[in-house]
Amino acid sequence: MLVPKLQENFTFEGFVKITAVVQNETDKITLHKGNIQIVNQSVLLENKTVNIKDFIYDKNTEKYTIIVSETFKRESQILIAFDYNGILNDNMIGFYRSSYFDKDNQIKWLAATQFQTTHARHAFPCFDEPSFKAKFTIRISRDDKYKCISNMPVNKTEKLKDQVWDTFHESVPMSTYLVAFVISEFDSIGSEVFKVWSRQSVIEQTNYALKIGTTALELLGNMFEQKYHLPKMDMVAVPDFAAGAMENWGLVTYRESRMLYDEKESSAPAQQDVASVIVHELTHMWFGNLVTPEWWSYLWLSEAFARYFQYFGTAEIEKSWNMKEQFVVEQHESALIADGLESSRPMTREVSNQSQLEGIGDSITYAKGASIVRMMSLMFGTNVSELALRDYIHNNKEKGLGHPDALWEAIENHLQHTTQSVTVKTIMDTWTTQAGYPVVSVNIDDKGKFLITQQRFLLRNLNKTPTNVTWWVPLTWATQTEPNFNNTLAKIWLSTEKDTIDLKIDPKEWVIFNVQSSGFYRVNYNYDGWQRIFNVLNSDKFNDIHVLNRAGIIDDLLNLGRAGLQDYETVLNGLMYLKQETNYLPFKAALNGLDYLNKRFAGHEEHSLFKEYVLSLLHDNRKKLGYKIAQMMID
Structure with missing residues (x-):
């Protein structure tokens, strides 16, 4: 039970009752308490009050231990109750306050929550660890002008004196970090089972979020063959929100830029950002919340x-x-x-x-x-x-x-x-369970046999970190004779530092490992292996190589050079094929990698030569596409 005071001094009062079952005999109860002050506490064993001898608080772990006068037997049921108070802070964790200006330039206040990872304890004393799942019944007091939402639908609303009390249905068992509530003057659109909320002045910008959200929730339920577990879903755009979004079960909160989309003004990347973040958060209803x-x-x-x-x-x-x-x-x-x-x-x-x-x-x-x-x-x-x-x-x-x-x-x-x-x-x-990943080196001899080795890839190894680490590497490949880039199933597992395989192919053919960049590793070839790949990339058959492998080759080359595992003459020669590339993905990979070189050359005489090189890669596409200079109105 919570009584937030949004109109006064930004404090809140709380009362919590926790029912627990004793797992092992003990005379201590240890739970979590954050930045709240306990006013009163009591413990009942089988409905009888137990004398509290002492309590200990560890500021570092935020663990609060109650020591009682008798030993709780295994499997006995206890009830722990606290009266407490706290502050609606402005640091965007726990139970916090936020504000915005309405269309009349009047300040509006709201209260919201952000409990992941360990901030529920700042709103109420609790067993604040993910494995301690519990059912929550939440009751919140508010002024009549506010609306209150939580994980579950409202069970009943009562008016007592000058306050409105909302009591929500008991939740399913869930972790404390997924509990949430928002008290605001927000508007909403949608149905009883799926609503989106925001400031009144931007409510029209929630239409796309509603469309994506309802579609995604049904899609994911079908995909996992497990329907969404709660009776409703609310998504809220909060003006002050530290994270991008938070997957509170049944009440997902978002930074405004991650949920609002203006069809007339927002960019295409902004639209993609809204859609993908919503799908991310709704995936958590299964991965994270249910399990x-x-x-x-x-x-x-x-x-x-x-x-x-x-x-x-x-x-x-x-x-x-x-x-x-x-x-x-x-x-x-x-x-x-x-x-x-x-x-x-x-x-x-x-x-x-x-x-x-x-x-x-x-x-x-x-x-x-x-x-x-x-x-x-x-x-x-x-x-x-x-x-x-x-x-x-x-x-x-x-x-x-x-x-x-x-x-x-x-x-x-x-x-x-x-x-x-x-x-x-x-x-x-x-x-x-181990850090890093391998670079797989492929050495092709003149008989078509492949010596394949693996070692840990490090961009810089300043501390002599061991690189003789092994992974179970799924090896896949495509060849000039069999350019099948659709089969990503592991053909061979490389689990040792080196192995030899005989593909029985013409050693003059190109071979590309790690089909569609499906494996989480880099690939390096000997000189002849790279040259055969470069030859096809610079020919009119470069599209025979899957676009994800073209992007992967570019990314691998630039980072092999950065790590000192490949000379830059080979690296920069390999990028020359980009002059005829028309797909966005290899260019995105190239620009990511070239940014590092741009920073390294900055301030040196050779920087101008580097820029000339990069512009030469873009020249043909720029000429073909053209560009327009945007007209700006300056008052």
């Missing part, structure tokens, strides 16, 4: 799938945007950069303090995680992946908690009909 990673160490089980479907789910709604292809240059290649640093961390990692917790939401968790999900789908087969994800959700939804081993088991069960001798866990643990 929650049992600890923050496995956050990628939530965020990797949300980032993956941000592209691959949106691709099913806005089919003309080429979202599946964009994923490679926007997520896969950026993750290769982030994971090529010595300081990179594994996807699954230890999280035992606040510093580690604050660092868990990084590019490795999101972009690499999504790239590994894509690799998993392509190397095991999209059909296997789809069936496995459905099973993972279905098998774990009752418990409500997820672990990587449960995902590997679901995949394994759909691979039993194959001849694969190694377990999925053995393969995938190399990608999720």
Whole structure:
């Protein structure tokens, strides 16, 4: 129960009752308390008050321990109650205040929440860890001019004296970080089962979000063969919001720029941003909310799938945007950069303090995680992946908690009909429990045999970090005789530092490994191997090579040069084919990589030569496309 005071001093009063079952005999209760002041507390055991001897508070862990006068027996039920108060802060975490100006230039106040990762404790005392799922019944007081929404629909609304009290239906079991409520004067459009909310002056800009949201929720439910679990969905555009968006179950909150779309004024990238972020957040209704990673160490089980479907789910709604292809240059290649640093961390990692917790939401968790999900789908087969994800959700939804081993088991069960001798866990643990990724070097001899080696790829190795690390690398390839870029299933697994394979092909043919950049690794070739690839790229048959491999070749070349694994003469020669390229993706990959060189050359005499080189790559396309100088009106 909460009483926020938006019209007075921006404080709130609260009362919480927690019912818990004792797992082991103890005379202590430890939960979390943040920036709130407890006024009164009590503990009941089987409906009888228990004497509280003492309490201890650890400011570092924010753990609040109550010591009682008797020992709770195993399986006994206790009730913990707190009266407390707090401040509606303005730092956009916990239970906070926000404001905006209406069309009459009058300031309007609202209160909203942001509880991920450990901020629910700033709104009410609780067991604030993801595995402690509970059912929540929320009751909030408000002035008559405000509207209040939460995770669940309103059960009843009562007027007591000069205040309105909204009581919401009891929630399904969920983690504390997914609890949410917003008290505002916002307007809404939509139906009882799906509404979007915003400031009154921009409510027309929520139409696209409503369209995408309703479509995505149905699409994802069908895709996972598990209908959305709650009776309603609200999406709210909040003026002051630190994150891009937050997947609170049944009440998703967004930064305004991530939910509002003006059909007359907004750009195409802004429209794509709105659509893809909405799909990302709604994916969490299954990956993260229904099945929650049992600890923050496995956050990628939530965020990797949300980032993956941000592209691959949106691709099913806005089919003309080429979202599946964009994923490679926007997520896969950026993750290769982030994971090529010595300081990179594994996807699954230890999280035992606040510093580690604050660092868990990084590019490795999101972009690499999504790239590994894509690799998993392509190397095991999209059909296997789809069936496995459905099973993972279905098998774990009752418990409500997820672990990587449960995902590997679901995949394994759909691979039993194959001849694969190694377990999925053995393969995938190399990608999720160790940092970095390999560069696969391919050396082709004059008899058509391939010596293939792997080592950890590092952009710079200043601390002599070991590179003799191995992964289970799914090798795929296409050749000049068999230019099949559609088969991404792993043909051979490279699990040792080196191996020799005989493809029985003409050594004068081009061979390209890592079909469609499906694997999370880079590929380097010997001199002759590169030259044969360059020859086809510079011919009128360059389209024989899949566009994602053309983009991957460009990205690999530039970063192999940056890491000192390839000479820049080869790198820059390889980019020359871009003069005839007409697809956006290889250029996007090139410009990402060339930006590094641009910064390195800045301030040096050679910078002008570098710029001439880059302009030479663009010249033919620029001449063909032309350009217009926008006319600006200056008063």
